[in-house]
Amino acid sequence: MEWLQQLINGISIGSIYALIALGYTMVYGIIKLINFAHGDVFMIGAFVGFYGLTHWHIGFIPSLLVAMIICSILGVLIERLAYKRLRNATRIAALITAIGVSLLIEYTTIFIRGAQPEAYPSDAIFSKTFTVFGTQITSETIVILATTIILMLLLQFIVHKTKIGKAMRAVSHDMEAAKLMGINVDNTISATFAIGSALAGAAGVIFGVYYTKIDPLMGIIPGVKAFIAAVLGGIGSIPGAMTGGMLLGVVETIVSAVGFSTWRDAAAFVILILILIFKPAGIFGKNTREKV
């Protein structure tokens, strides 16, 4: 039953990666930009959730919603102020700007509130441990999984059944053609950032509930790992980001469980390099041929 326990732990952390990875993959699918600031949107979400729970005392679900709303506003602001001008710039310029935005969010947060970490209250959600087939399942795990599944179903619904979802798919397929068909590309891109950032904000809150410790630089490592998850699943693909996140979480937990916990972060990068070399399109990605 040890392995089942590890699998559940892996899926819990993997679902956090998956939620962040969705934002990366949606943004990359539309404007071909690695939004390095995405990990920091996740961090802001964790802090908003923390203040919601401890200072405003509004309970778990309202805190989650407030964090998602604030993060989506932040995401749209980042897109409008920084990335919008770079649509036709070189990839390097866009990437450097994204790194700049990421550093700006991190250090502005430290400037405003200091670098000290905060701890989520342990009574954020009712705490109970269930024993199923000899494995310990905490209520936190159930809340994480339930939140992730609900958000992913909602995302699938938005992308496949609504008008804005249709516009998003069209723009990511061919921006020029979508423009000619009367789709407002700017608004669609902003909507993508809003949805992706809201998911990152939700991931931040459930990260806080699961790991309790949050700090202003917490977004860097999960952000990079979520990007790896997106690449693993096939960047631009929504089911790919979900699978990639879960897979990465499980692999990391296994690496820790067999006694290499200090190598856990390296494992993610090794996966990234292997996938980039042997199957750069990822699990669900389509192979694209580069044209002159």
Next chain:
Amino acid sequence: MRISKTFWIYTILALIGYAVVQMLITNGQLDMYYANLLITIAINIILAVSLHLVIGITGQFSIGHAGFLAIGAYVSAICTMHFHLPFIVALAIGAIAAAIGGLIVGIPTLRLRGDYLAIATLGFAEIIRITFLNIDYVGGAAGMQIIQQTNWTYAFFGMFVTIVVISNFTNSRHGRACISVREDEIAADSMGINVTYYKVLAFAIGSLFAGLAGGLFSHNFFIIQPAQFNFLKSFDILIYVVLGGLGSLTGSIVAAVLLTVISLYLQDFPETRMIIYSLVLIVVMLYRPAGLMGTKELPDLFKRKKGGKVHE
């Protein structure tokens, strides 16, 4: 002939500059604080120029330069502290080790392009850092004690050799091949240039000098820790190259000098420093995406003003 003449003029000027500073240090007019500032500037110039070769000249966007800095720093520290080799030998071994690291990292990753290459180099730099973190021989997370051996002479000649080698490489046949790879990989390939070879070559030379800088860096402190080589360090080096101008050697040198001095004055306010850095980075990318100097070199600016008076 003209090129060699300007080369000798610059060499003599540089040596005079070195001698003046060395005299001031020996006479005690420059105290430890300023001597240390000059050494730090020299190390940062080496890093900026070596990354300039990879990003500015060859156009390969690497954001993992701190990894090679770490290899140079640790390998040369092992040479001096565990094997008691002379410092200059240790520097050379550190640089060669970093170049080998660059080859090992470069051969698989340089097939990737753009964003993927950036993330892969970042990944390798992190793997290198985590490896040092897990080797008890070099002290793990607690770090490694080192006797200070870097002085102005080592730092200056390290910088001098780096600039001479990289500027000569850039102006050679190989350098022009690298520039053609930056401008258009497919066109360069169709002109018979071995694209992969030049990418890996530039990457290995860049890593070599990053390793040299690592040796100087580690022996300038009394302790080195893996945490000093995280990706913020890579970003620091990246900022020199980007601000100075992608493709401008003198631009990256000027940016390295300016930012080292600025960050020294702001060292008591690290958050402010990072906020300013990031804002400058964003604003420069939005309004001047080629960096402050573009691909122009410093002498070019004077040439335009004086109307060709420099070269009669």
